[in-house]
Amino acid sequence: GQAVTLLTRTADQAGQLRAAGLDFTARDSTRARIAVAAEPLTADPAAGSSALAGLQPAWIFLTVKQHALHDQEFLDGLQARVGPQTRLLCFQNGIGHLEKLAETFPAAKLYAAVTTEGALRTSPGAVTHTGEGVTRIGQAPSTLQTGLISTSLHDSNESAASLNLLIKLLCEAGIKTELSKDIVNEMYQKLLINAVINPITAILRISNGELIRNAYASSLMLRLFDESYAAVAAQVEELPDRMWNRIEEVCARTAVNRSSMLQDVEAKRVTEIEAITGRLIAQGRLKGIPMTASETLYALIKAMESDYNG
Ligand SMILES: NC(=O)C1=CN([C@@H]2O[C@H](COP(=O)(O)OP(=O)(O)OC[C@H]3O[C@@H](n4cnc5c(N)ncnc54)[C@H](OP(=O)(O)O)[C@@H]3O)[C@@H](O)[C@H]2O)C=CC1
Numbered sequence: 001g002q003a004v005t006l007l008t009r010t011a012d013q014a015g016q017l018r019a020a021g022l023d024f025t026a027r028d029s030t031r032a033r034i035a036v037a038a039e040p041l042t043a044d045p046a047a048g049s050s051a052l053a054g055l056q057p058a059w060i061f062l063t064v065k066q067h068a069l070h071d072q073e074f075l076d077g078l079q080a081r082v083g084p085q086t087r088l089l090c091f092q093n094g095i096g097h098l099e100k101l102a103e104t105f106p107a108a109k110l111y112a113a114v115t116t117e118g119a120l121r122t123s124p125g126a127v128t129h130t131g132e133g134v135t136r137i138g139q140a141p142s143t144l145q146t147g148l149i150s151t152s153l154h155d156s157n158e159s160a161a162s163l164n165l166l167i168k169l170l171c172e173a174g175i176k177t178e179l180s181k182d183i184v185n186e187m188y189q190k191l192l193i194n195a196v197i198n199p200i201t202a203i204l205r206i207s208n209g210e211l212i213r214n215a216y217a218s219s220l221m222l223r224l225f226d227e228s229y230a231a232v233a234a235q236v237e238e239l240p241d242r243m244w245n246r247i248e249e250v251c252a253r254t255a256v257n258r259s260s261m262l263q264d265v266e267a268k269r270v271t272e273i274e275a276i277t278g279r280l281i282a283q284g285r286l287k288g289i290p291m292t293a294s295e296t297l298y299a300l301i302k303a304m305e306s307d308y309n310g
């Protein structure tokens with residue numbers, strides 16, 4: 001096996017996880033206590049108390065929301081863990097995180113993941129596997145600049161070997177994982193799906209399935225799709241056909257789900273609207289694409305966020 005350490009926000013949470021294990025609920029509702037190594041993500045890794053404290057990992061999976069990447073304490077903790085051989089695998093929805101990480105860690109080896117697996121942290125020591133899917137991973141482009149992503153990838157045998165090894169290990173661990181030759185394109189496809197589904201479900205407080213059943217909601221969705229599609233198509237070389245049908249399929253397949261943005265507004269948490277709709281509006285405007293439906297939905301979500309304490 002491989003040594004895996006959970007990096008937590010606080011020392012207390014890491015201590016509890018080491019002492020009691022992770023309470024894991026599988027898809028079939030069976031529960032298990034899994035012994036885990038855990039360390040707080042502090043700027044001083046040597047302060048950790050397990051045998052792994054202070055080691056620089058081969059891979060760090062970043063499974064935080066986009067806005068955590070703007071938290072200096074988080075970045076300092078990460079900085080202390082990223083060694084010359086460390087690879088960062090980013091699971092964030094939306095866009096902008098790769099540019100932010102490339103700017104903050106210029107020497108880091110960056111990879112991105114697009115996943116249809118679902119996971120929910122139900123308490124500081126418990127996680128539920130909420131959806132079975134596929135995780136596609138690929139190397140981030142070597143030329144990351146704000147607003148423009150070239151899809152030319154690094155060509156390094158060593159990087160390809162580590163990626164293939166990681167994919168093999170994840171598959172052996174039961175996490176269906178595949179190599180993506182153009183992960184940026186896949187991130188933009190996911191962005192389009194999230195940009196169309198998430199804000200409307202969050203404002204109307206409806207499930208993904210209701211979105212396509214409600215004629216008014218689905219006509220708004222279509223307007224949002226047209227401009228979002230144009231903005232995405234201006235960024236990537238080729239988009240698969242039938243993206244609209246794919247979005248309808250996602251709604252049908254996840255009909256009872258409440259989107260992550262809806263869950264965030266219900267819990268009064270900051271949403272990922274900036275990394276999804278906000279970024280897409282900026283990119284659309286740069287290309288002269290009218291983004292009026294997106295701008296309205298963006299403003300409504302921001303208004304809801306600023307009213308959380310009201
Ligand atoms: N969950 C899912 O099924 C999927 C998620 N994604 C994407 O993955 C990303 C994460 O989503 P999600 O799992 O829903 O997010 P959550 O907010 O539920 O989980 C994020 C985790 O990161 C921890 N964290 C946040 N900030 C810090 C910090 N400063 N230091 C240490 N730990 C920190 C949180 O700890 P704490 O609890 O203490 O706040 C929490 O355990 C998002 O971009 C999402 O879009 C993509 C596909 C599926």
Ligand SMILES: CC(C)(CO)C(=O)C(=O)O
Nearest residue numbers: 197254257258259260261
């Ligand atoms: C695909 C979708 C919309 C599923 O709910 C999702 O990724 C999310 O909720 O963020």
